[in-house]
Amino acid sequence: MEFGPHLMLAVLEGAVTAAVLSLTAVGLSLVFGVMRVVNVAHGEFFMLGAVLAWWIAGAFGGHAALGFLAALVVAPLAVGAMAVLADIVILKRIGYDPERTIVATIGLLYILQQVTLMSYGPEARPVAAPFNTRLALPWVEWGEAGPALYWPWGLSITSYKLAVIGAAVAVLVGVWAVMTRTRIGLVMRATQLDRDMALAFGIPVERVYALVFGFGAALAALAAVLIVPISQAHYLMGGDPLLLSFIVVIIGGLGSLPGTVVAALLIGLSDGVISVFFSPTLAKILATLLVALVLVFRPQGLFGARAA
Amino acid sequence: MSRAHPVALHLGFLAVLFALGFVLPDYHHGNLARVMVLATYAIGYNLAFGYAGLLSLGHAMFFAAGMYGMGLAIRLFGADPALAMLAGLVAGLVLSLVVGALALRTAGVAFMIVTLMFAQAVYLTILLAGEWTRGDEGFVIQAAERVVLGVDLTGAMARYFAALGVFAVGLLAALRLVTHPFGKALVAIRENEERTRMLGYDTQRLKLGALAVSGTLSALAGAAYGLLFGYAGASFAGVQYSILPLLWVLLGGAGTAIGPFVGTLFMFYLIDLASGVTTAYMLIAGVVLVLLTLFAPQGIVGGARRLFPGWFP
Structure with missing residues (x-):
């Protein structure tokens, strides 16, 4: 393949990564923004989403789309409920102290991961995509008779991958609408701006916290259900999304939703392009160091306006 | 209760470990040697986390710096093991100074993420x-290369007492440091950094000093672990080895000199027992972490300190 089509393929793969990453990172960012705590177990909620999707899809007979659709609805709800429970049982009792929350969620990370290992096992398992047509893509070539379309061999994408991108955009618009257009979003934003004032106005802050924690986890689970037909469900799959979400949330400015989405696009696309053309390990090292330095020298993030 | 004698207590503790070297059965003999080296790592971690209040989630890099500084000096340059140990220590010191200079510009949650x-x-x-x-595979340090100053570290006895030596250095250094004005200033920073700065302390330099000592001690443990057990691998640099010292210190008691050892010993045997039952032994680590943050943020020795004030600095 020539450079042009190759780059287009890399961008398309990157867009799928970016779509899934933005959902996961928005979940993390929401929790950080409203509750001011870092949820280290976020990657495990992602993993649980994928594992539950495999389980639910297997429980349904018939057409693959039926099981997948059920997973798409049930898995995020179940994971969200689990997160709400974790919030009530653990985080609420330590008063959302930032440092103790990190230690507790590290513990939660190991609990979720290892219980999955014990019940689901160490295998990576696939989930069938509801539809999976391969679409060949054209590329423009300037020949002697002016520009002409042709279909280079290997330049293609599946309909499912396009649907993932579409679904992610739809969900992000939905999150934006909830945050800016509904009463519950208003309550969340009020809690984020000033917790004590919100409490004084009669907002049940602790219930809002539990809800936000569950909502954030549900977004991660939803992202995982979307990606699981492309990759596979595995008990260690939570590590990479966690690290990448961290990177995205920091670059985008801790707690800023639009910044998070822009950063997810940036990181997802560059991840796709870099790992096609360069060594993925080197790319990861550079990205990690870059993020650490951003946090050191610009703690408000690249897009954040005020100090975190 | 009569006057407290913390130094006598800790020396007595080292004497008990010395005596145990002659009487323990083989299996526990080997385990305790491992625990003592890992406890040195935990002591190093505790200096930053327990005393100076710097919650790092990246100490494995210092442990690995010591291990690989030592291991690569032997593997690539055929260095003498004693010199290679020194190379490991220098690697840990330099890395902790560089990381400290950058990471200490942040605090709290940002510091954790940066580390x-x-x-x-x-x-x-x-x-x-x-x-x-x-x-990932790592490399083995050959038996012939593990003779330090005429002592062959492949023998069980030599290994035990070398581990005890490393641990004693770590414990006594920590004890000396924290009863010294430097240690007191670190505790002051942990409790209230603003006020400490107001009192005229250069808190930034003190924290850098704490991180440097902490990183170097961690590197000492890493280098000793590689040399005593003859192996260096990338898994020792992974996230898990950054989380483990935090767990050991929290369990034993943050901000106590002996706590890291107690926590390491307890956790080592807990995981040892659990891995006999299931492969998912890290589940125990997770449950213990959550229970600790919920019910016992002071740890085991932290609790003992409340009963016997003055004995556990």
């Missing part, structure tokens, strides 16, 4: 340099 990221970069670098480090 986590730096450690991840070190881990990935070890994988990337697979030609020399052999990545």
Whole structure:
């Protein structure tokens, strides 16, 4: 393949990564923004989403789309409920102290991961995509008779991958609408701006916290259900999304939703392009160091306006 | 209760460990040697976390710096093991100074994430340099290369007492430091950094000093672990080895000199028992972490300190 089509393929793969990453990172960012705590177990909620999707899809007979659709609805709800429970049982009792929350969620990370290992096992398992047509893509070539379309061999994408991108955009618009257009979003934003004032106005802050924690986890689970037909469900799959979400949330400015989405696009696309053309390990090292330095020298993030 | 004698208590403790070296059965003899080296790592971690209040999630990079500084000096340059140990210590010191200079510009949650990221970069670098480090697989340090100053460290007895020596250095250094004005100033920073600065302390330099000592002690433990057990591998630089010292210190009691050892010993045997039952032994670590944050943020020795004030600095 020539450079042009190759780059287009890399961008398309990157867009799928970016779509899934933005959902996961928005979940993390929401929790950080409203509750001011870092949820280290976020990657495990992602993993649980994928594992539950495999389980639910297997429980349904018939057409693959039926099981997948059920997973798409049930898995995020179940994971969200689990997160709400974790919030009530653990985080609420330590008063959302930032440092103790990190230690507790590290513990939660190991609990979720290892219980999955014990019940689901160490295998990576696939989930069938509801539809999976391969679409060949054209590329423009300037020949002697002016520009002409042709279909280079290997330049293609599946309909499912396009649907993932579409679904992610739809969900992000939905999150934006909830945050800016509904009463519950208003309550969340009020809690984020000033917790004590919100409490004084009669907002049940602790219930809002539990809800936000569950909502954030549900977004991660939803992202995982979307990606699981492309990759596979595995008990260690939570590590990479966690690290990448961290990177995205920091670059985008801790707690800023639009910044998070822009950063997810940036990181997802560059991840796709870099790992096609360069060594993925080197790319990861550079990205990690870059993020650490951003946090050191610009703690408000690249897009954040005020100090975190 | 009569006057407290913390130094006598800790020396007595070392004497008990010395005596145990002659009487323990083989299996526990080997385990205790391992625990003592890992406890040195935990002591190093505790200096930053327990005393100065610097919650780092990346100390594995210092442990690995010591291990690989030592291991690569032997593997690539055929260095004498004693010199290689020194190379490991220097690697840990330099890395902790560089990381400290950058990471200490942040605080709290940002500090945790920055240290986590730096450690991840070190881990990935070890994988990337697979030609020399052999990545995940790691490399064995040959028995012939593990003779330090005429002592063959492959024997069980020599290994036990070498581990005890490393642990004694760590414990006594920590005890000396924290009863010294330097240690008191660190505790002051942990309790209220603003006020400490107001009192005229250069808190930034003190924290850098704490991180440097902490990193160097961690590197000492890493180098000793590699030399005593004859292996260096990338898994020692992974996230898990950054989390473990935090767990040991929290369990034993943060901000106590002996707590890291108690926590390491307890956790080592807990995981040892659990791994006999299931492969998912890290589940125990997770449950203990959650229970600790919920019910016992002071740890075991932290509780003992409340009963016997003055004995556990």
